[in-house]
Amino acid sequence: MRECQRLNRRVFFLVASLLLLASFRAFASWDEYTLRGYVKDLVGLHRTDPHLVEPGLRLSNTIHARQNLRWYPTYTLTGALEVKTWLAALLIENEAMDGIEPVAEGVPEFGQARYFDWSWTPIDQEDVTLMTTIDRAWVDWYAGQIQVTAGRQRIAWGTNLAWNPIDLFNPYSPLDFDNEERPGTDGLRFQYYTGPSSKVEVAAAPVEEFEKSVTAALVKINRWRYDLHFLGGRRGRGTVVGTAWAGQIRGGGFRGEALYTYPDEDSHIPEPYLVAGVSGDYTFPNSFYLLGEVLFNQRGTTGPAGGLHWATAIAEGELTPARTSLFGQVALNITPLIRGSISGILNPHDRSWYIGPSIDQSLATDLDFTAIALIFGGDERTEFGDLGQMLFLRLKMSF
Template sequence: MKLFTASLVTLAMLTAAGPAAAESKPLEVSGYYKNLSIFTESLVTGEDIYATINRLRVELFKEVNPWSFQITLDNELIGNDFANTPDFAAIRSREQQNTSVWDGDKTSVDNDHVYLRHAVYRAFAKYYSPDFQVTMGKQGIDWGVMRFYSPNDIFNTVGPIDLERDERVGVDAINANFTLGSLSGVNAVVVPSDDEEEFMAAVKVYRTVETYDVALITAIIREQVIAGITFDGYIKSAGFRGEINHNHQDDGRNFLRASVGVDYSFSDKTYVLIEQLFNGGVDKNAAATFLTDFKANRRLLSLEKNLTSLWLQYKITPLLELNQYVIYDWDGNSAVYNPELSYNLTENTDITAGVQINFGDNGSEFGDTPDLYYAQFQLFF
């Protein structure tokens, strides 16, 4: 934490010492209001439970060439009827005191029915030049190319059927990119921490080879040593991508993870994507925390080794879209089916409704997960 704070202070000093004649642009203010209502069953008691999430996000962006600065603030109120059950642990496990070096969260109310949280969602400064870019602060970092399970998305990856896939837990990092010509470069990320168990550092070397973007990565992520390769390109008019890595964990386990996928647009209305995951790092002993602990869930990636994921998208009208997500677990013979309708109500207003239906026996990938129904309203400004 001390190192991270010192890094930000150094950045501020460098910024202040920049050219006085730097071009300054007006402050940009944007954001959204979102209401997400969820209805499901308790993992523990089987009783019906609900949560309604109300989030007001305000984003401030200022550009002073060659620097830019962004801070994103959230005020989030969750009304619910299960705060005193173990089910609510899944929400509390995402608090920044559990996921980040710098705790930018403040919970002002946490009682039987109301959970009110104020958070710094993003806070970073970025320097840009054609040959070198660096971002320092709380930011989102995505090294993956897969839609569902992404082995090389090593910084707080997003779950395969998360309801808010665009809400990535931030990383308090120094993220530097060195451009080596127009088609290649080196990306280095360091997450400074006084706690060895939270320290993260990674290097990605990337290059465009014909129709493919290829990257090699090596990383230390919370005492895991990871080496991998990513590719993303085309076979004729179909997209073809994949991620492969080798993990060495602090408990001595060594294993391989790999995911490959193909996608194709049959028309302006119809899109299909299919992906296959092999996860050699499954740990059945950790199944109890998989559904309730954010860090455990992202570290394990899945409970079973072999999963096939399918995404079918059909645009009913230019404003109305049907998405269907299916994941099948070959080892536990379980599955989840997630149909979702989205409608662009106005230029800056979207509404979404869907259901996640789970099939399978207890102990399988989806057998212990109760069905879930949701509806969302989002207004951008």
């Protein structure tokens, strides 16, 4: 009983400290420093599909705080430290959920290969987990046409809006809706700007298992009103070459990416393969937004794509286990303060699907409310058929 009381006190003081930090906005900026961030409260309800186990239900609550510190010692030097803290509590769970992953882990995610382990879990109990991680920690030096960044950072390569085949360093899942900053990696990045919209870039991200490290170079140019990307390098046990573009056709966005991988002779992958995607989007004058995207994975399966297919595809950077994937989204500003959207993914081979309706509302300055559902359907062992249904309510206060 005393241990439970001590745990409750620690949780209370943590939440109070996070809210107090958010209230000190007036003191969060200095001449050489800036401090920004947010506190989010996410309530999640997860219901399993009957064909997986007996219908199960889980209700959880996660408090997520983020502090983004910037340091500007000179005009050419910038430092950053960004820390994330999660406090996750399991509120309700019935016996049918035993062995089923928590709500936060129920959606397939792309792991991040990092050299340093900068995560701490001071509380790790069955019903309560407290974890803190350093999500960004980098130093950036800029002089003329040269920019060098070292540390844990976001190396964002890619032009598409749902899946990015050429994003060698930080691939992510379009289902990961609650991580707007997207993953980061421990690496070194060198950029040389040859013009206003052109550059040469070299980046490396080592990991302890050296065969999983990534080293690559990218050239970006602008021709015919299109941004064109060309890249090559090493990822894991393979050599990669790729290209991408971004431009417009009659006012609508037109993008594409392609990555070809040549596995080493000692690799478990028997032959080269292509992963490519094409997307288009358009915004009408009344704010109605349309997005469509197609992804092709030469190594993907045309059969049921659930189970181990997910883990294999993510580990190899293939983004999806299916041979073909279709993504769509529609959105509209219902009022100046309310925006609604519906996104969806279809696996045309095993006929499993995902639909995600959401509503975002600005309640006040720096205070936002979001309601989002993740609805999955399909037969057993298909890509989305075993994931059930999820509902999330989120309140976010920025500072």
